[in-house]
Amino acid sequence: MINDLIQRFMLKTKYAIIDFDVETSVLTLLTYGSRGTFKRSLMDVSLDTSLVSDLDVTQACYLGLKMAEFLQYKNEPMTPKQETQARRVPQGVTHQVSFDRHGHVIYVDPESDIMISQSALLIAKNDTLLRKFSPDVGYAIGLYAGKRLYAKPSAVALISSGPFYVDNVVELR
């Protein structure tokens, strides 16, 4: 009960995804403060950066995965601007994270200060690892993991056999 009260007043995570309609690609979101729900399309939620940053990181990653699936098998037209926005990668020193073309996330571990390179898919599967990142980065990780997940088999082989040239990086696959 105390935890619930703290979450209500501190407003750490403002929204939670509680339903997803596969047919129409519509998400149902729960608002923490008022306990009300509202519906938004997957594209609307993904393009709204402030809404993504108010989700839990695991759910932001789920959103990224779903968006990657949507972009791979899309049957709805998207403008180039929308597509660029949907494929956005958070940049800047605050995130301390980058993505390479082999589907790896390169980041500085806040606890050990070691630069680590890890598969986006591996991070997306592990909640503890994922909680090291902000929801914006979680969305991008989901997007990269989804790209790997829904890629054609030939593309997967190309990704996994790719060379790795980053110095001073601990590689964990």
Added chain:
Amino acid sequence: MVKKRYDTFLAMATYCILITCAISGQNLINVFGLTVTSGMFVFPFTYMFIAASTELYGAQTTRQTIIYCTAANAVMLGVIFLFTQIPSERSAIGSAEVYHAFLNRFSYVLGISTLAFAISENVNVWLLSRLKVLTHGRLFIQRAFLSTVCAVTLDTMLVFPFYFSRQGSFSQAAMEASMVLGMKIFYDIALLPLCWGMVACIKSITAAPTLPQSATPFTSSYYLKQYD
């Protein structure tokens, strides 16, 4: 991940208590027939904040807090010494002699309490962190109690010259010190639930948010299980 940290708050609270203790140390009050300084009731709060800081942020961060508090007090002592060297005719609280006497007494109490704080709190932190490793992070109340009792005992021994200067004889000073020690330990025990509550509250605030049950299927790890 941006994680809220409350180590600055705990450090500031510790320093505020330390200063308040030095100021209230001038005031003598009668408790059950025993004359003690009112600072005695304020100083144990530092043990509470230091124990909470050690539990939440580790020994290294807490030692830094202790070093900074000691350094700040040393600077303050230096500045007070410079003030006393400036000739003045009168002060806001009366004649210049009264003001200088207050400053001398204040710097004496501040110096002795800072020294006691630096040594006893370092012992407190060391013991609490060692016990945390031994107990695998469990039994916080028991660990805090044991480390605080050791630190309070050491603190009272270090402040013994202060009692001796007031009482005049060794036996009376020893009697006062033992009575004060007993009261301090009793007071610390009374503060332990407050300390535990503060630690639990900060842990709860900084913990990862819990998702509602209905949201669990819409997390990445749950979703990716179907691809394993």
